[in-house]
Amino acid sequence: MPHIEIDGQQIEVAAGTTIMEAAESLGIYIPFFCYHPKLSVAANCRMCLVDVEKAPKPLPACATPVADGMKIATASRKAKMAQQGVLEFLLINHPLDCPICDQGGECPLQDITMGFANPHSHYNEEKRVVEDKDIGPLITTEMTRCIQCTRCVRFGQEIGGIKELGATGRGEHMAIGTYVAKAVKSELSGNMIDLCPVGALTSKPFRYKARSWELKHTPGICPHCSTGCNTDVQSLGKEVLRVLPRNNEAVNEQWICDKGRYAYTGLNAPDRVTQPLLRDSQGKWTEVSWAEALEATLAGLEKVLARHGADKLAGLISGQSSNEELFLFQALLRGLGSPHVDHRLRQQDFRADAAMPLYPALNMSLEELEREPLIVLCHGFTRHQQPLTNHRLHKAVLNGGKVVSIDSMRQDFNFPVTQMVAEAGEDLALYQQLAGHFAHVHEEKQTDVLVHLAREMAAADNPLILIGSALLHHPQAADLLAQVETIAELAGGRIGWLAEESNSAGAWLSGCVPQRAPGGHLLAESGLPAGACWNAEMQGFILFGMEPGADSLAGAQAVQRLRDAEFVLSISHFSNEARQYADVILPMAAFAEGSGSYVNNEGRCQSFRAAVKLPGEARPGWKILRVLGDSLKLPDFQYNELSEVSAAWHHAVGDYDMDIPPFHAFPTLGAAQPIPAGTLLRLGDWPIYQGDPLVRRAKPLSTPLVARMHPDQARQSGIQGEAVEVSTASGKVTLALDLDTHIPLGCIWIPLGYPETSGLAAPYRPCSVAMAALLPETQRAS
Amino acid sequence: MLSEKSLKAIAFERSKYPQEEARSALLAALRIAQEEQGYLRDELIEYVAEILGLPAIQAFEVATFYTMYDLKPVGRHKLCVCGSVSCFLNGSDQIIGHLSKTLGIGPGETTADGLFTLQEVECLGACKDAPMMQLGDRYYENLTPESLDALIAQLRGGSEDVR
Numbered sequence: 001m002p003h004i005e006i007d008g009q010q011i012e013v014a015a016g017t018t019i020m021e022a023a024e025s026l027g028i029y030i031p032f033f034c035y036h037p038k039l040s041v042a043a044n045c046r047m048c049l050v051d052v053e054k055a056p057k058p059l060p061a062c063a064t065p066v067a068d069g070m071k072i073a074t075a076s077r078k079a080k081m082a083q084q085g086v087l088e089f090l091l092i093n094h095p096l097d098c099p100i101c102d103q104g105g106e107c108p109l110q111d112i113t114m115g116f117a118n119p120h121s122h123y124n125e126e127k128r129v130v131e132d133k134d135i136g137p138l139i140t141t142e143m144t145r146c147i148q149c150t151r152c153v154r155f156g157q158e159i160g161g162i163k164e165l166g167a168t169g170r171g172e173h174m175a176i177g178t179y180v181a182k183a184v185k186s187e188l189s190g191n192m193i194d195l196c197p198v199g200a201l202t203s204k205p206f207r208y209k210a211r212s213w214e215l216k217h218t219p220g221i222c223p224h225c226s227t228g229c230n231t232d233v234q235s236l237g238k239e240v241l242r243v244l245p246r247n248n249e250a251v252n253e254q255w256i257c258d259k260g261r262y263a264y265t266g267l268n269a270p271d272r273v274t275q276p277l278l279r280d281s282q283g284k285w286t287e288v289s290w291a292e293a294l295e296a297t298l299a300g301l302e303k304v305l306a307r308h309g310a311d312k313l314a315g316l317i318s319g320q321s322s323n324e325e326l327f328l329f330q331a332l333l334r335g336l337g338s339p340h341v342d343h344r345l346r347q348q349d350f351r352a353d354a355a356m357p358l359y360p361a362l363n364m365s366l367e368e369l370e371r372e373p374l375i376v377l378c379h380g381f382t383r384h385q386q387p388l389t390n391h392r393l394h395k396a397v398l399n400g401g402k403v404v405s406i407d408s409m410r411q412d413f414n415f416p417v418t419q420m421v422a423e424a425g426e427d428l429a430l431y432q433q434l435a436g437h438f439a440h441v442h443e444e445k446q447t448d449v450l451v452h453l454a455r456e457m458a459a460a461d462n463p464l465i466l467i468g469s470a471l472l473h474h475p476q477a478a479d480l481l482a483q484v485e486t487i488a489e490l491a492g493g494r495i496g497w498l499a500e501e502s503n504s505a506g507a508w509l510s511g512c513v514p515q516r517a518p519g520g521h522l523l524a525e526s527g528l529p530a531g532a533c534w535n536a537e538m539q540g541f542i543l544f545g546m547e548p549g550a551d552s553l554a555g556a557q558a559v560q561r562l563r564d565a566e567f568v569l570s571i572s573h574f575s576n577e578a579r580q581y582a583d584v585i586l587p588m589a590a591f592a593e594g595s596g597s598y599v600n601n602e603g604r605c606q607s608f609r610a611a612v613k614l615p616g617e618a619r620p621g622w623k624i625l626r627v628l629g630d631s632l633k634l635p636d637f638q639y640n641e642l643s644e645v646s647a648a649w650h651h652a653v654g655d656y657d658m659d660i661p662p663f664h665a666f667p668t669l670g671a672a673q674p675i676p677a678g679t680l681l682r683l684g685d686w687p688i689y690q691g692d693p694l695v696r697r698a699k700p701l702s703t704p705l706v707a708r709m710h711p712d713q714a715r716q717s718g719i720q721g722e723a724v725e726v727s728t729a730s731g732k733v734t735l736a737l738d739l740d741t742h743i744p745l746g747c748i749w750i751p752l753g754y755p756e757t758s759g760l761a762a763p764y765r766p767c768s769v770a771m772a773a774l775l776p777e778t779q780r781a782s
Numbered sequence: 783m784l785s786e787k788s789l790k791a792i793a794f795e796r797s798k799y800p801q802e803e804a805r806s807a808l809l810a811a812l813r814i815a816q817e818e819q820g821y822l823r824d825e826l827i828e829y830v831a832e833i834l835g836l837p838a839i840q841a842f843e844v845a846t847f848y849t850m851y852d853l854k855p856v857g858r859h860k861l862c863v864c865g866s867v868s869c870f871l872n873g874s875d876q877i878i879g880h881l882s883k884t885l886g887i888g889p890g891e892t893t894a895d896g897l898f899t900l901q902e903v904e905c906l907g908a909c910k911d912a913p914m915m916q917l918g919d920r921y922y923e924n925l926t927p928e929s930l931d932a933l934i935a936q937l938r939g940g941s942e943d944v945r
Contacts, residue, residue: 170848
């Protein structure tokens with residue numbers, strides 16, 4: 001191992017270590033711009049030049065591996081001269097607009113200039129000006145400030161899967177851009193803002209909102225998927241102004257996705273509720289005091305209980321709720337005698353409930369995912385569903401691993417993935433075929449791709465099978481799960497779950513499923529699962545943090561049932577949808593306004609604190625539930641502090657393992673709901689920025705609503721033009737249409753999560769299409 | 783977009799490099815495309831990237847970096863006058879000035895009849911016979927206003943072989 005000396009300090013480091021890394025381990029600071037530990041080394045900013053004994057010229061610390069006996073000086077006259085020279089050149093073309101630059105105050109160029117520059121410049125000529133690029137609604141570009149470190153380009157190529165960004169031109173004319181004007185479309189694009197060492201790339205929604213030093217930092221946990229990224233919520237007064245990643249190598253490293261970064265912009269949506277709302281007998285909504293609202297709530301609930309019994313009351317809670325809220329919610333419902341508690345709005349087939357694990361666990365750490373040689377994704381499009389878990393899969397591929405995806409359509413991954421796509425509605429058959437092929441893996445002649453996959457899985461040592469959330473959306477989910485278990489057994493592989501929501505794991509652990517109590521204890525009597533509540537003549541509903549119309553597979557049916565019910569209480573952040581059916585709307589703390597804890601996909605329990613004060617009369621969810629329980633005279637609702645609820649949750653849930661059996665024994669499944677054959681099928685899923693009430697309202701993230709169809713299918717269905725009218729049993733709608741070869745024949749893909757499409761039948765149900773007139777421009781604006 | 787012959791030449795260049803190093807063939811592929819079409823328009827650069835299976839931006843990076851790639855239409859004859867040290871000391875400024883005056887165009891411009899493009903380029907490695915310029919794939923050295931006038935007259939007369 002090379003033995004070296006930096007600034008008089010001795011250190012022995014592994015061969016291949018760079019001077020930069022060695023200095024870092026000694027705590028010696030070397031200034032740099034282009035170097036970044038997570039990116040490849042470019043060595044093009046030259047800021048990290050250091051003086052190496054016997055080397056004729058200063059050497060870049062980031063790109064120079066140490067050699068035995070090297071003596072390095074980071075602050076000798078030679079090193080300082082070099083650093084000053086580099087800075088003087090970098091500043092030649094950098095504008096002096098720090099007072100109006102959003103990067104000011106958190107700018108490496110500013111800091112390093114203060115620390116290392118010669119205060120006098122020799123340059124008196126004109127500075128260059130670079131044209132700004134429009135790269136979308138999330139990132140503002142101010143390219144004159146760019147120092148061509150190429151961090152953003154390398155991030156795009158190596159991590160974000162952005163293939164449009166590059167450095168064109170040469171020397172003084174070099175500029176970062178897309179050459180042909182293009183929006184940068186990547187779910188990780190916001191990280192380029194954090195990487196940019198100057199103010200060339202800054203956050204568009206945050207622009208001119210505040211100076212960095214005025215902001216209050218609060219540690220948060222991202223509520224938008226099951227990865228559980230650690231965030232730094234930055235606020236000024238009562239307003240959340242931006243969300244940045246917080247370093248946690250074990251979870252999100254130093255990244256977050258754009259969903260987590262920009263969803264906060266939905267907090268001030270026009271339909272945000274900040275005052276309890278009550279509907280009077282004429283259907284008019286009025287803002288009332290908490291006392292009035294609670295009185296109406298209690299009266300409504302008591303009426304339902306007295307007239308129809310607790311069996312006609314159902315409680316549905318969002319999987320984004322904290323453990324504490326989930327725990328109190330099920331206690332409230334069960335305390336009132338109702339067994340119908342659930343959080344799984346996005347599931348329609350519950351036949352395999354008995355086989356479900358304690359909670360949907362990845363059964364390994366996120367870091368371990370990077371070292372998996374073979375990963376089979378079962379209906380899991382991680383790029384949009386869990387972007388930072390997807391990044392671990394990307395790294396697995398970079399480490400020589402292989403990722404295979406089995407899905408109902410071809411997905412747009414940002415790294416090489418072998419994709420097996422089912423024919424329209426034939427998902428189950430595809431899994432069955434794969435399972436069947438394990439008997440033929442030794443027959444050399446078989447060249448079928450599925451046989452090849454079976455062969456690879458059988459040959460691999462313990463391949464990893466990941467169950468994606470879209471598998472549970474399928475009407476034959478139970479049979480698919482059973483096939484996945486069979487395949488895992490045949491392949492000698494392990495199974496991990498990709499949980500759908502930020503606290504799906506917590507919801508299972510906290511007993512927000514109809515068949516299990518907190519801690520996963522089986523209940524003697526099981527209530528109805530979420531999907532069944534819509535058909536069961538329920539008369540009372542308590543909804544917590546959700547919009548069943550947009551958040552469930554059967555939106556139209558859900559809204560209809562809620563309208564017909566006698567009493568609906570919606571404890572919610574937003575009112576647009578709830579106004580259609582609720583009787584009382586209680587305003588609840590939203591993202592960054594409340595405290596609590598989530599259990600992420602690994603089973604890691606992470607807590608977060610409120611960053612800003614509550615708007616208006618909104619109250620933390622757990623307090624609302626506590627007051628309801630207390631007013632309904634239920635026992636065990638005497639909590640004064642959140643910590644008491646957390647303690648009660650911990651006590652009830654007990655210690656759970658991070659590595660758990662992926663399935664319990666399967667029950668006899670009975671016949672599956674058939675998928676209609678010979679007709680056009682509607683496919684669909686929640687697009688990345690439509691998945692929950694908050695992100696749907698984030699304007700900068702909004703994407704136009706577009707149906708997608710294979711060009712051949714469109715021709716066959718006689719569709720020409722840019723619009724299509726889709727009719728299903730429950731409703732019809734006219735949508736813009738994109739032709740897309742990713743969609744299998746016999747299907748039309750229509751996203752869920754938009755109010756406009758919530759009237760349509762669930763995915764895998766028949767539909768018909770007809771030509772429609774061109775939509776007005778406003779509806780097709782992109 | 784490109785002839786069979788050019789495509790074959792690009793495929794040959796590609797075959798010189800390992801499977802995963804398509805980028806290595808980019809320089810040659812762009813040169814072949816430019817030789818056939820005269821200059822590299824955006825669609826042509828995109829097309830070359832597509833042939834090699836590369837993101838288009840990588841081809842744009844290369845095409846905009848090297849000055850020998852023409853991104854705008856050029857004249858029938860491209861006069862590339864060296865302006866680096868040796869030629870500069872031997873009067874390249876006067877050579878460029880003379881050409882500008884004779885042809886009525888500045889460096890980087892093309893005559894209205896599409897015959898000539900004038901460019902100032904960096905050292906072409908023929909310092910001993912400075913000042914010099916490149917025309918087509920030949921060097922013209924020890925340039926004087928007179929030798930230039932003769933050359934231009936020849937080129938205007940339609941002669942291809944102007945040695």
